[in-house]
Amino acid sequence: MGEAQIAKKTLLGMVPADSPFYRFHPVGRMALLIFLSVTPLFIDMPEVNLGLILVTLGLLWWGRVRMQQVRRYLPLLVTVAIFMFGVAFLAPGNRTALTPIRSVGATFYFEPMWWAFVSYCRLIAMLFGAILYFSTNRERDTLVALRSLGVPFAVSYVAALSLRSAGMFMEDFKTIREAQQARGLDLESLSVVEKAKLYTMYTVPLFAVALRRADEISNALFAKGYTLSGRPAGGGRRTDYLRAQYPVRARDWAVSVGLVGAFALVAALSKTTGVFSDHLSPLRAVVVGMVAAR
Amino acid sequence: MIRAERLAFRYPDGTPALDGVTLTIAAGEFVALIGQNGAGKTTLAKCLAGLLRPTHGRVVVGGIDTAAKGVMKALVRRIGYVFQNPDHQLFNTRVYDEISYGPKNLGVPERERDAVVREVAAVAGVRPELFSEHPFFLSKGLRQRVAIASTLAIRPQVIVVDEPTTGQDYRQSIDVMEFLTRLWRQQGHTIIIVTHEMPIVAAYAQRVIALCRGRVLADGPTREVFAQPDLLAQTFVKPPQVTRLARAWAGAGVRADALTVDELVDEVVRVAGGERAVAVPRAGRQEPPAGPGAQADA
Numbered sequence: 120m121g122e123a124q125i126a127k128k129t130l131l132g133m134v135p136a137d138s139p140f141y142r143f144h145p146v147g148r149m150a151l152l153i154f155l156s157v158t159p160l161f162i163d164m165p166e167v168n169l170g171l172i173l174v175t176l177g178l179l180w181w182g183r184v185r186m187q188q189v190r191r192y193l194p195l196l197v198t199v200a201i202f203m204f205g206v207a208f209l210a211p212g213n214r215t216a217l218t219p220i221r222s223v224g225a226t227f228y229f230e231p232m233w234w235a236f237v238s239y240c241r242l243i244a245m246l247f248g249a250i251l252y253f254s255t256n257r258e259r260d261t262l263v264a265l266r267s268l269g270v271p272f273a274v275s276y277v278a279a280l281s282l283r284s285a286g287m288f289m290e291d292f293k294t295i296r297e298a299q300q301a302r303g304l305d306l307e308s309l310s311v312v313e314k315a316k317l318y319t320m321y322t323v324p325l326f327a328v329a330l331r332r333a334d335e336i337s338n339a340l341f342a343k344g345y346t347l348s349g350r351p352a353g354g355g356r357r358t359d360y361l362r363a364q365y366p367v368r369a370r371d372w373a374v375s376v377g378l379v380g381a382f383a384l385v386a387a388l389s390k391t392t393g394v395f396s397d398h399l400s401p402l403r404a405v406v407v408g409m410v411a412a413r
Numbered sequence: 414m415i416r417a418e419r420l421a422f423r424y425p426d427g428t429p430a431l432d433g434v435t436l437t438i439a440a441g442e443f444v445a446l447i448g449q450n451g452a453g454k455t456t457l458a459k460c461l462a463g464l465l466r467p468t469h470g471r472v473v474v475g476g477i478d479t480a481a482k483g484v485m486k487a488l489v490r491r492i493g494y495v496f497q498n499p500d501h502q503l504f505n506t507r508v509y510d511e512i513s514y515g516p517k518n519l520g521v522p523e524r525e526r527d528a529v530v531r532e533v534a535a536v537a538g539v540r541p542e543l544f545s546e547h548p549f550f551l552s553k554g555l556r557q558r559v560a561i562a563s564t565l566a567i568r569p570q571v572i573v574v575d576e577p578t579t580g581q582d583y584r585q586s587i588d589v590m591e592f593l594t595r596l597w598r599q600q601g602h603t604i605i606i607v608t609h610e611m612p613i614v615a616a617y618a619q620r621v622i623a624l625c626r627g628r629v630l631a632d633g634p635t636r637e638v639f640a641q642p643d644l645l646a647q648t649f650v651k652p653p654q655v656t657r658l659a660r661a662w663a664g665a666g667v668r669a670d671a672l673t674v675d676e677l678v679d680e681v682v683r684v685a686g687g688e689r690a691v692a693v694p695r696a697g698r699q700e701p702p703a704g705p706g707a708q709a710d711a
Contacts, residue, residue: 125427133426207641236476270522291501298502301494303486320504327549406513 130253130286132188140182144371145264148256150378151178157246158382159241161389163397166313168240184254190252195211199246200239207235220410229410237397258282266361276345280336292326295321322362414459414603415492416572419470420625422456430456432627433470442525443597443604445618445635447611449649451593452624455497458573461605462494475570486519493569497576497607498565499556500549506554508551508559509544515567536600537592554585561592571598571603573686578610586610590617595704615639615653615672623648636670 126133127141134140138150179189208227211217217228257280265275293397299317300306309317350399367375390394397403415438416683422431431453438444446454459465460472463479472479475491496502505511509667512530521529534541537558542710543551548559557577564572574593575583578586596602607610608614614621614635621638623631625648631638638645639652642660651657656670671677682689 126425128426135427294496294498294501295504297459298494298496299503299504300485301462301464301489301496302515303489304565305483305485305518307483322503323504323506323549324500328498331500 127257128286128382129257130282130289131174131250132185132254135183138183138255143374144267144365145256145260146261146267146367147371147374147378148252149268150375152165152248152252154378154382155251159208159244159248161386162241162244162395163307164236164395164400165237165397166400166402167395168244171244172240172247175244175251179251179254182251182255184251188254189250192246195246196243197402199242203235203239203242204232207231213227218410220413221343229407233397233403233406258286263361263365266359267365267367284333287332289331291325292321295324322392414438414475417457417461417470417530418473420457420460420467420472421469422453422460422465422531423468430627431460431467434624434627435470436622436629436632437601438549438571438605439602441597441618443594444606445614445621446605446607446624447614447621447648447650448624448630451626453627454624455575456627457624458575458605458607459494462492462573463488464494482532489567489569490517490519492571492573492623493564493567494507495561495564495572495574495577497579497593499553500558502560502563503548503556506547507544508539508546508548511559512563512566513540515563519567527567533562533565534662536596537565538588541602541649554581554588557581559593561589565596565694569602570606573605573607575607576609577606578608578613593617600621611639611653612655612673615656623650636672639672640670683694 125136127136127138155171159171159294162168162171176189180186208225208231210226214228218230220227220229223362261282262275262279265278266272270278296306302327304317306314393399414444415436417434417436420431420434421429423429424673434457439451444659446458448454451587460467460479461474462476463485465474466480474488477484477488479488503515505512509530512534513526516526530544531541532534534544539555543555548556551559561572561574572593577589577593581589590613593604593606597604606614606618618635621631621635622629623638623645630648631641631644633707639656640660642652643654647680652660653672655677658670658674659667659680660680661673667677667680673678678689689710
């Protein structure tokens, strides 16, 4: 007992304190977030986005994030898929201009279904990028990254406080579930509809606690003399101890510039050459061939 | 009633919270879990209530292994848990619905439920005029009472209360403790409190379990545990000031283990060979135990 904590609490779970990600400065990790989460916006070719998803999964494994923690997002992936493909099926657009595919007693249209697939791959790639970042970084890391990049005090502080509140919100959620369990609620015996109703019930304590806490935090900030400008209320300049405590080394700058540069390159290539267009996708060519053969 | 065997618990971040705790709590005891922050008090209480599954070892409450599957409903009838912050356990928009939530989950018929709600509300001091109020607009003391009433409505044999007096003034603290004492003496409940308030422990608890770094440091009758200040210092707990004063006066013939001001005054009066000038109404420990806890306090 009394031994050092061996994991760090991140927004989405826990990560070992000796995770390889912690060899990099928070700025580098934020650059990775930008690369993995924003780059897919410029990529239509699903193979590339699927590749990015694989890279992200590899990074999660390398970063020693428990895969059980990642598995929790499977229902989300399924829900997004149902929603996106459902919309493409139910509201395909101008049917006369589309290629019909008759299968399992229904008529699908190739173009909207393909576009749903392209968009789904892009969205999931972005989502996994965010999962990687929030599974391996604490709210403090985000604050350090923003301050190191010279983001104005008010913006970085509000961003960090918002992330902290989200973490606390999830802690409260866990406690509230425990409290419901303590009052005889058997989650396993509930139907999906009953479980959905339960979420409306959570909002009562969750928001009440969050509002009370927000009020307390604002009073605490006021009491500590914080101002939006970041300057002490009495004038002068506040010591930026975060920058002093977490200096960005040359290696961290190299990693960050490399990642942001890679993102800029992809964005530029996408806009100027269309190299990431889905029309160049080998998978699309195969599917088009299969549709034509029917 | 409750048996913990080599109980260990480690949080998902790897922080060890309990390390080989073995203890038994008999029916009708009034127990206080004490220790510094991070000693494992709340974790132990949650493990006893089945809210946390032990990493190693096991907890058996009324014959039920808390880690077994599908036992939650049976378990909550045996042991109820009142959380430190009442706001975490008030989910409904009306006080009445809040108190009846537990019985509803356990399938108690509506008519019976109404009787239970009215009965426990009366016991907890929640007036029927408040039944249609939103719990969040009540004072903290009342919210705490609603939370206790909501737990009582399930009729558990054991009630665990985490920090019953936190954030409450002296009067409210005494009210809550007297209320728990009534449940213990008159209704035969087993009470387990988690607290940092040593005067409260001295005045009300029959048995003290002191934890230090996830292990049991001391376990015994309150008087005996508070008679070991050097041991308690390991978990940064000091006996109440009155006990320390009595200890300092022990050389003058005053018994060294007085737990309350009343006890110490009686001792001083006895040693001085005089009489008390003023009769003081006595709370907590001084009332003769009439309930199931009586034998154990002897």
